[in-house]
Amino acid sequence: MTAAVPVRPQGPTFAELFTPKLVTILREGYGLADFRADAVAGLTVAVVALPLSMAIAIGSGLTPEKGLFTAIVGGFLISALGGSRFQIGGPAGAFIVLISSIVSRQGYDGLVIATAMAGFMMMAIGFLQLGTYIKYIPFPVTVGFTAGIAVIIFASQVKELLGLDMAHEPAELLHKIVAIAGAIGTAKPITIGLSLLSIVLILGLRRLRPKWPTLLISVAIAAGLTALLGLDVATIGTRFGGVPRSLPAPSLPEFSLARIQALLPDALAITLLGSIESLLSAVVADGMTGRRHRSNCELVAQGVANVAAVTFGGMCVTGTIARTATNVRSGARGPVSGMLHALYVLLFMAVAAPLASFIPLASLGAVLAVVSWDMAEKHEFGSLLRSGRGDAAVLLATFLLTIFADLTIAIAAGVTMGAFLFLDRMAKAIEVDTGAPVVPRDQADDAGDGRTAYDPAAGDSGIVVYRISGAFFFGATATVGAVLDGISKLPRAFILDFENVPLVDTSAAKVLRSSVTKLARAGTAVYFTGTKPGVRAVLLKAGLRAPEVQYLPSVEDAEEAAKAPA
16 A cells, blocks of 8 residues: 655745736626726726825926826726735825935936836845735834824925915925925915815815715815916916826836936835835735735736836826725725726826816815825824834834935834844743743643743752743843853753744854753753754754754653663
C-alpha cells in the first residue's frame, strides 16, 4: 500500500492576485438590476466629485479642469482595473500640500513627470506583492499627517474665503499666516458673506438632508447668486477663463536623466501617500461591505491610473475615502459604478462646461474648508493624545513636521519613531520565569496554561529551569542576558523552556550562545525545550547544537534526562 504524500497548501496564483474585481463580478453574474444600482450610485458619486475635483485642483495651485480630467481618466481606470469592488478614484485633498509644493518648485511639467514616475513605482510595488506592507504604518502616523494636511488645506483657502488681495501667497505655513495677516485689510464683505453662506448650506443640508448632494447644491446656489446679482467676486471664469468641454490629446513633457533624479524624492512622496490613501480607502470599503480587496492589484491599478491621468492633462489620482463611502452607501454593486461616475463627469464637461465659469472661488474654498474639517480626525487625535506618551509623541511629531517641514519627512520620522516604540514595548514585554514549581502537567493544581517552571525549594537543587515568555529579539537581549548571567551557583543541569517564545532573531541567539558556552564549560548539561521549528532553526544556525545543547519536547523530558545516570 502506497503511503499518502502530504500536500502543501499553495498560495494564490498570479492570476488570482491581479485579476481586477470587475472581472470577478462579471464572472459571478452581472445583470440589469446590478447595472441600474451602479448607475444610480455612480451618478450620486459624480455629483459629489464634480465640485470637489475642481476645488482640489484649484487648492493645489492648478486649473479646475485638471481635477476633472483626473476624475475622468484616473477614476475610470482605478475602477476598471482595481482590486476593490467599490473604490472611487480621483483627486484627493491629502495631495493638495504635496502637489502645490511640487508645482511651485518644478512647475506643472515637473508634477507630470513625478506623478508618472510614481505610477510606475506603484505598479512595481504591486507586482512585487509589497502592498501588504503598507498596513505596518502606525495609526498615529496616519492620523498625524492627515490632521497636518487638514490644517494646511484650511490655511490655503483663507485667501479665497475672505477675498484677500495677495500678489504672492507663500507656501510655508508660518510665512502664509504672516502674509494673510498683512493683507487682512483687503477682505471683501461680499466674498466673506458668500463663503459663510456656502459653509452654512453644506453643514445645514448635511444635518437636515444627509442624502442630498450638499456640496453641489451649495456651489450651485452660490454660482446662481453670483450670476443673477452680478456679485463682484472671483469666479472660475474670471480667474481661469472657464472649463473646456473635452479631454485634451495625450502628451507627456520632455524629460532627462537629470530631471528624473531631481524629481525622485517627489515621486517617492507621491508613491507613499498614494499607496497609503488608496489602501486605507479600500479597507474602509471592506469594513462597510464585508468584502476583501486585493491590495497588490489595487496598487497596480493606481499606478496605471496615475500615468494615464497626467498623460491626459490631470494630476495625482488615488482612492478617495469619502467618495468611496458615498458609493457604498448609495447601493453600488461593483466597479461599474466607479466607471460610470467618470463618464458622468465627462458628460458634464461636454454639456455644462460654460456654467462652471460662474462658480465663485469662495464657494469652492468653503468646500475645501469643510473637507479639511472632516479630514482632521479630531476624535482619533484626542484619543491618541490620551492613550500614552509614546503614541502621543509619534502623533505630535508627525503632525508638526507635516505642518512646518515636509510631508515625506513627517511620514519617515513618524514611522521610525513608531518602530522604535514598538521595539521598546516588545523588549519590555519579555519575561524570564524562574520561580514557579516544576510539576508534571497531569499533577498541576492550576491547569490554566498547563506549563511548568522551576522552584528551587520544590525540586532537585541541581536542576535549574528557566522559562522565556515573549519575542526574544535584539531589543530583549539585555534583559534575558542579565538574568542568565546572574546565575551565581552553576547547576548540574540547566533547562531553558521556549514554549512561549514565538520567535528568536540572530542577535538574541548569539547572546544565548555566549551564556550556554559558559555553562557547558563548567560542566552544566544544557537542555532547550518546547522550541518551535522556526525558533529551533535560528538557534541551530547560531551554533546552539549538540553536544553543548540537547533539544527535548518538554521540561519533564529534560528533567528525566538530567536525572538519568551518565
